[in-house]
Amino acid sequence: MSMQKELWKGNEAIAEAAIRAGCQAYFGYPITPQNEIPEYMSRRMPQAGGVFVQAESEIAAINMVYGASAVGVRAMTSSSSPGISLKQEGISYLVGANLPAVIVNMMRGGPGLGTIQPGQADYFQATRSPGHGDGHMIVLAPASIQEAVDLMWDAFALADQYLTPVMVLADGMIGQMMEPISWKRDQPLPEVDKPWAADGRDGDGKTHFVTSLRLKSADNERFVQDLAQRYRQIQENEVRYEATDCENAEIIIAAFGTTARIASTAVRQLRADGVKAGLFRPITVWPYPDQALRQLVLQDSVKAVLTVEMNLGQMHEDVRLAVRGDKPTPFYGRTGGMVPEPRDIARAAQEALQEVSE
Amino acid sequence: MTREVLIAGFGGQGVLAMGRTLTEAGLKEGYNVTWVPSYGPEMRGGTANCSVVISTEPIGSPVVAQPTELIAMNGPSLARFEPLVDAGGLVLVNSSQVENPACRADVRCYLVPCMEEAGKLGNFKVANMIMLGAYIQATNALKLDTLKEMLATVFTGPKAHLVALNIKALEVGASYVKEG
Secondary structure (H helix, E strand, O other): EEEEEEEEEEEHHHHHHHHHHHEEEEOOOOOOOOHHHHHHHHHHHHHHOOEEEEEEOOHHHHHHHHHHHHHOOOEEEEEHHHHHHHHHHHHHHHHHHHOOOOEEEEEOOOOOOOOOOOOOHHHHHHHHHOOOOOOOOEEEEOHHHHHHHHHHHHHHHHHHHHHEEEEEEHHHHHEEEEEEEEEEEEOOOOOOOOOOOOOOOOOOOOOOOOOOOOOOOOHHHHHHHHHHHHHHHHHHOOOEEEEEEEOOEEEEEEEEEHHHHHHHHHHHHHHOOOOOEEEEEEEEEEEOOOHHHHHOOOOOOOOOOEEEEOOOOOOOHHHHHHOOOOOOOOEOOOOOOOOOHHHHHHHHHHHHHHHHHH | OOEEEEEEOOOOHHHHHHHHHHHHHHHHHHOOOEEEEEEOOHHHOOEEEEEEEEEOOOOOOOOOOOEEEEEEEEEHHHHHHHHHOOOOEEEEEEEHHHOOOOOOOOOOOEEEEEEHHHHHOOHHHHHHHHHHHHHHHHHOOOHHHHHHHHHHHHOOOOHHHHHHHHHHHHHHHHHHHHHO
């Protein structure tokens, strides 16, 4: 285990972390701002004894992931917002076939082709429904390169444990920036027994058939109810968040990913100005840490919860669902590829406090 | 201590590499560091800039909106970013690439003719290292020795002869601050 700090670019660190965690196959298609992931994979994956394929499209790449996963291989893909839209059908199929997979989304400003600058406007897409049908995936939102690296192990482990696609939801900032990291977890994940994998009958005489097609509606309903049961387990066991300075805070800022780290500077500025501000940062945005947030918000000291995002207010909906109208829930956001500055967030917090005191 | 450095110029001047070298040196000295390159359409139009943060505190925003220090490698970068610099901040100008270089009255300003000096050293590629030497001398943000040690690990084998050249470049840049 090497704890020495090394300077890594986000995209490359994520690719290296995937390989070290035990990813055996990567399928992708280029799009800014995540191009260093396939570029790095193309060089390193063959060295690591894995498979790298630059597919002919995002749709092809996600279906290659389906194929690899169906035969028991740990597989991943990555893209950025427009490319993730293309992958949605395949993600729904992964859900429908109980297949583990990891998908990295380095979000950029949308809609459409939008810009190549950082964005967080795919929150609804990631957390509400990864494709058509009654499905979810676990969505992990790192706020630093170190966290993104560490979460790659968790992403593959959770995918295998719950037989579900897992998305690492970051943005162009995390992908493009460089930051020191240490390789805290240097061992690959243990191999997982996958008796369902379509890897040949292997003498057991049973046909292994991996599909998302269940033509009998009653069968399909049973499948979806099984999924729902698993989702309840995930909601009970896998919620992750970080609450900083939230005890006795007068205002809590809720933010995820890059915006959360920018908000952490705003919190320091506010505290220096005598405002008791705290930061609530979900690490899993699905399942959302709604109970933890609600508990903190219900403290007598808390006058408002300010949601800050690089979109028009998407996680804001989860915050409002958690708060259920018990406290004011103002919103501040930049969108379309614009990144908020700490002073803008601090100002929005001051204004929110002013408004509730009037 | 938090230094928010904006380094800007056009493609090919080693702007991003200068930032990375500074970031790596900051890490070596035990600071928290971040480096963010411009990767947008502006980069494709031929300009390049990067934000470097060096801090004793955990770094929140890696984006430098109000630099404490600006390194402008050409005229357009000086015109665009100098108004953003903190009052009392530092501005370093590559005077080889700026016509009639002049700075705001409320910043500390040094003019460094990076291209002329690089030419004298026989290699225009070290213009960025000349500027980096000036930056280190003007800020004492990091030790010049840290950079010199790094150079010895970056340039090895057939490139080993570049160590001395780059060290010389750092020293030439530093001398412009001493005299300034």
